[in-house]
Amino acid sequence: MNTVTRPRILVVGAGFAGVGCVRRLERKLAPDEADVTLVTPFSYQLYLPLLPQVASGVLTPQSVAVSLRRSKRYRTRIIPGGAIGVDLKSKVCVIRTITDQIINERYDYIVLAPGSITRTFDIPGLTEHAFGMKTLAEAAYIRDHVISQLDLADASDDPAERASRLQFVVVGGGYAGTETAACLQKLTHAAVKRYPRIDPGLIKWHLIDIAPKLMPELGDKLGRSAQEILARRGIDVSLGVSIEKAGPEEVTFTDGRVVPTRTLIWTAGVVASPLISTLGAETVRGRLAVNAEMTLPGQDGVFALGDAAAVPDEAKGEEGAICPPTAQHAMRQGTHVADNVVATLRNQPLTPYVHKDLGLVVDLGGKDAVSKPLGVELHGLPAQFAARGYHWWALRTNVAKVRVATNWTLNAVAGDDFVRTGFQARKAARLKDFEFTDAYMTPEQVRTHVEGAEHKEA
Numbered sequence: 001m002n003t004v005t006r007p008r009i010l011v012v013g014a015g016f017a018g019v020g021c022v023r024r025l026e027r028k029l030a031p032d033e034a035d036v037t038l039v040t041p042f043s044y045q046l047y048l049p050l051l052p053q054v055a056s057g058v059l060t061p062q063s064v065a066v067s068l069r070r071s072k073r074y075r076t077r078i079i080p081g082g083a084i085g086v087d088l089k090s091k092v093c094v095i096r097t098i099t100d101q102i103i104n105e106r107y108d109y110i111v112l113a114p115g116s117i118t119r120t121f122d123i124p125g126l127t128e129h130a131f132g133m134k135t136l137a138e139a140a141y142i143r144d145h146v147i148s149q150l151d152l153a154d155a156s157d158d159p160a161e162r163a164s165r166l167q168f169v170v171v172g173g174g175y176a177g178t179e180t181a182a183c184l185q186k187l188t189h190a191a192v193k194r195y196p197r198i199d200p201g202l203i204k205w206h207l208i209d210i211a212p213k214l215m216p217e218l219g220d221k222l223g224r225s226a227q228e229i230l231a232r233r234g235i236d237v238s239l240g241v242s243i244e245k246a247g248p249e250e251v252t253f254t255d256g257r258v259v260p261t262r263t264l265i266w267t268a269g270v271v272a273s274p275l276i277s278t279l280g281a282e283t284v285r286g287r288l289a290v291n292a293e294m295t296l297p298g299q300d301g302v303f304a305l306g307d308a309a310a311v312p313d314e315a316k317g318e319e320g321a322i323c324p325p326t327a328q329h330a331m332r333q334g335t336h337v338a339d340n341v342v343a344t345l346r347n348q349p350l351t352p353y354v355h356k357d358l359g360l361v362v363d364l365g366g367k368d369a370v371s372k373p374l375g376v377e378l379h380g381l382p383a384q385f386a387a388r389g390y391h392w393w394a395l396r397t398n399v400a401k402v403r404v405a406t407n408w409t410l411n412a413v414a415g416d417d418f419v420r421t422g423f424q425a426r427k428a429a430r431l432k433d434f435e436f437t438d439a440y441m442t443p444e445q446v447r448t449h450v451e452g453a454e455h456k457e458a
Contacts, residue, residue, distance in 0.1 A: 006032065006033070006034055006035050007033075007034045007035070007108040007109060007345060008034070008035050008037065008106065008107045008108045008109070009025065009034050009035065009036045009037070009107065009108070009109045009110075009111070009341060010037050010039065010093055010105060010107035010109070010110045010111070011025075011036065011037065011038045011039070011076075011110075011111040011113065012039045012083045012086075012093065012110065012111065012112050012113060012114050012275070013039070013040060013083075013112070013113035013114040013115050013273075013306070013308075014038060014040035014042070014043075014044070014045050014068060015045065015046070015048075015113060015115045015306060015307075015330060016045070016048075016306065016327050016330035016331045016334060017113035017115075017305045017306030017307075017330040017331070017333050017334040017337075018038065018040070018111070018113035018115075018306070018334065019045040019066075019068065019334065019396070020330070020331050020332075020333075020334025020335050020338070021111050021113065021305070021334040021335070021337050021338045021341075022036060022038050022074075022076050022338075023074070023396075024334065024335045024338035024339065025076075025338045025341065025342070026073075026074055026075060026076060028338065028339070028342050029342060029345075031075060033345065034345060035077070036075070036076045036077070037076065037077045037078075037079060037105065037107075038068070038076050038077070038078050038079070039079045039081060039082070039083050039093065039095055039105070040068070040078065040079075040080070040081075040082075041080065041081060041082045041098065042065075042080075042136075043067065043068045043069050043078055043080065044065040044066055044067050044068055045065070045066045045068060045396060046064060046065055046066075046135070046136055047064040047065075047066065047327075047391070047394070047395060047400070048134075048327065049175075049327055049391060050063075050064045050391060050404070051064065051133055051134075051136070051138075051139040051176075051180075052133065052139070052176070052179040052180040052182075052183040052184070052363075053183055053363070053365075054136065054139040054140060054143070055133065055139040055140075055142045055143050055146075055180060055183065055184060056143065056183035056184050056186060056187040056365065056416075057143055057187060057416055057417050057418075057419075058183065058365070058407060058408070058411045058416075059404060059407045059408075060403070060407060061136050061139070061140050062403065063400065063403040063404050063407050064136070064400070064404070065136055066395070066396050066397055066399075066400045070397070070399070079095060079097065079103075079105065080097060080098045081095045081096055081097035081098055081103075082095065082096055082439065083095050083114060083275050084096050084102075084275065084278070084439055084440045084441050085275070085278040085440065085441035085443075085445065085446035085449070086110065086112070086275065086278055086279050086446065087446050087447060087450040088279060088280075088281070088296075088299055088302060089447075090106075090450050090454065091106060091107055091108065091110070091301070092104045092105065092106055092107075092450045092453075093105045093106075093107060093110060094441060094446055094449055094450070096439060102449070104449075104450065104453050107301075108301055109301040109302075109303070109341055109344065109345075110301065110302055110303070111303045111304075111305070111337060111338075111341065112275070112276070112288065112302070112303065112304040112305070112308060112309070113304070113305050113306045113308065113330075113334070114272075114273035114275045114276070114306075114308050115273055115306060115307045115308060116134075116270035116271060116272055116273060116307035116308065116325060117134065117270065117271060117272075117273060117274065118132045118133075118134050118266065118267075118269075118270060118271075119268060119269040119270050119271045120266070120268075121268075123242075123243050123244070123245060123246065124244075124245040124246070125245050125246035125247055126243065126246050126266065127430065128246075128430060129246040129247060129248055129264055129430055130171075130246060130264040130265065130266040130430060131145070131263070131264065131265045131266065131430060132265075132266055132267070132434060133176055133177075133180050133265060133266075133267050134270070134434070135434050137434055138434050140421070141429060142184075142265065143187075143421075144420050144421055144422070145263065146168070146184055146187065146188065146263065147187075147191065147418055147419075147420045148420055149165040149166065149168075149262060149263060150165075150166075150188065150191055150192065150195055150198065150418075151420065152165050153165040153166050153195075153198055153202075154195045154197050154198055160260070162198075162202060163202065163260050164249050164250065164260035164261055164262050165262050166198070166202045166203045166204065167203075167204045167205075167206070167259055167260060167261040167263075168181075168184065168185075168188070168203075168204070168205050168206065168261060168263040168265070169205075169206045169208070169251050169259060169261050169263065169264050169265065170184075170205070170206065170207045170208070170265045170267065171208055171209070171242065171243055171264070171265070171266050171267065171268050172209060172266065172267035172268040172269065173207060173208070173209030173211055173213075173214045173215060173237075173239065174209075174215060174267065174268075174269065175215060175360070175362055176267040177207060177209065177265075177267035177268070178207065178214060178215055178226060178230070178362060178364070179362060179363060179364065179365075180265060180267055181205055181207040181230065181235055181265075182229075182230060182233070182235070182364040182365050182368070183363075183364070183365045184205070184265075185205045185230075185233055185234070185235055185365075186233070186365040186366060186416075187416055187418075188203050188205075189203070189233070189234075190415065190416045190418075191416065191418045194418060204234070204236065205234070205235045205236065206235070206236045206238065206259060207230065207235055207236070207237045207238070208237075208238040208239075208241045208242065208243075208253065209238075209239055209241070209242075209268070210239075210240065210241065210242040210254075210268075211239060211240075212239055212240055213239065214226055214227045214237065214239065215360075215362065217360060218360055218362070218370060218372055219372065219377070221377060222370045222371075222372060222377055222379075225370050225379055226362060226364065226370045229364055229368050229370075230364070238253070238255070241253050241254055241255050242254050242268075243264075246264055248262070249261070249262060251264050270307060270325060271286050272286045272287045272288070272307060272308040272309075273307075273308050274440040275308070275440060276288050276304075276308050277440070277442075277443075278440055278441055278442065278443055278446050279443070280443040281296060281299075283310070284310035284322060285310065287307070287308060287309055287310040287322070288304045288308055288309045288310065289310050290303075290304050290305075290309050290310065290311060290312075291312065291352075292311070292312045292314055292352030292353055292354075293340055293350040293351065293352055293353070294309065294311055294333065294336070294337045294340065294353055295340070295350070301344070303337050303340065303341060305330070305333040305334065305337050306325070306329075306330040306333060306334070307325035307330065310322045311323045311329070311333060311353060312352075312353075314352055314353065314354040315354050315355055315356040315357070323353075323355075324357075327394065328355075328357070328358055328394075329355060329357075331394070332353070332355045333353055333355075336351070336353045337353075339351070358373065358374060359371070359372045359373040359374050359375060359376075360372045360373075361373065361383070361386055361387035361390050361391070362383075362387065363384065363387040363388065363391075367380060367381055367384060368380070368384070369381075369383035369384035369386070369387045370383050371383035371384075371386040371387050373386050373390070388408065391404070392404060392405060
């Protein structure tokens with residue numbers, strides 16, 4: 001087959017699902033069988049579950065950013081940019097490149113794995129004053145910010161300013177929020193020993209969530225255990241509480257409390273990428289409605305998976321159950337959807353995705369952890385070994401595994417590092433500055449744009 005007639009496979013997103021799909025396609029397809037293209041703003045796969053450890057300085061940023069260009073074996077073409085619209089009728093994906101050029105990429109088969117963005121609500125001041133924990137830049141920025149609060153509090157003689165700089169609020173009692181609060185509290189607890197002018201008792205961490213339980217997926221016993229660990233460290237956990245409004249120097253809780261703070265970290269869940277809304281297709285709680293084979297009903301050559309798709313959870317055996325947006329599902333869906341794309345190319349039957357959840361691991365920093373691998377409840381060091389062992393195994397390359405293992409060992413032997421890198425030297429950045437949610441087109445804009453391009457070509 002020549003390059004003109006080779007099928008074009010376009011994969012959108014370089015998360016667990018997208019990269020897993022691309023690498024599987026490269027292994028299973030002959031070079032002349034199809035052209036594979038990957039659209040991603042950054043040429044690395046981010047290992048999201050370890051971001052709290054980047055924020056706390058246990059891991060360096062490059063440890064969890066696995067390069068997609070490192071190996072010479074891979075033949076996928078990478079387009080540096082973000083997909084901002086998809087026209088299913090014309091089989092065109094509209095892409096904004098990193099140079100701000102708008103291009104149309106035609107495809108025969110498209111795999112939609114754009115992931116998710118931070119879920120926000122219409123809370124006054126939230127997007128202007130809160131930080132997220134969804135990108136590598138945010139994690140690195142938060143680390144700088146937290147250390148800078150200690151520096152600024154140490155330099156200040158104003159008691160009110162000190163109080164606001166030494167209180168920290170994390171919203172979200174899921175894994176991301178709990179691990180973020182735990183890891184950063186450990187960082188500030190260690191760092192304050194190097195600031196003789198700061199009273200350690202002034203440092204206060206708050207973890208709040210509107211849900212009645214902390215990490216309910218772990219079960220009551222482990223959830224309580226995690227809460228007790230946080231309480232012993234002095235973290236104030238408030239459940240059934242959220243944010244009423246946020247300001248530059250204080251946050252108001254829904255129970256009426258006003259906490260002076262310059263640090264609000266928002267980790268209250270995720271929603272599918274806005275790209276999904278550009279398709280004009282059916283959704284389930286914002287995620288693209290697909291069948292068990294991860295194809296879009298009624299559309300030829302459209303596959304969707306990961307956080308952006310409502311993939312039926314066949315292993316649960318419950319009507320309407322969909323797979324949770326977790327890394328273990330995304331990784332397995334990536335390889336499975338690649339197999340289904342190959343089957344489509346070769347006129348073979350597609351198979352449904354079935355995966356039984358392997359359990360959950362929560363790293364609370366140091367020797368503290370709670371884990372539930374394969375339904376077995378673990379605490380302390382055994383849970384920590386399970387948590388870090390799973391993350392280490394799930395890293396895609398040996399280089400990443402060596403970097404992470406080295407960082408963990410160095411941190412265990414030498415302790416925390418309190419260097420501020422200077423990311424904040426120019427201007428403050430918050431939730432609204434990192435995820436570019438206003439970059440996407442509406443379905444009508446996509447259709448108009450594609451039709452205009454087709455008219456010019458004609």
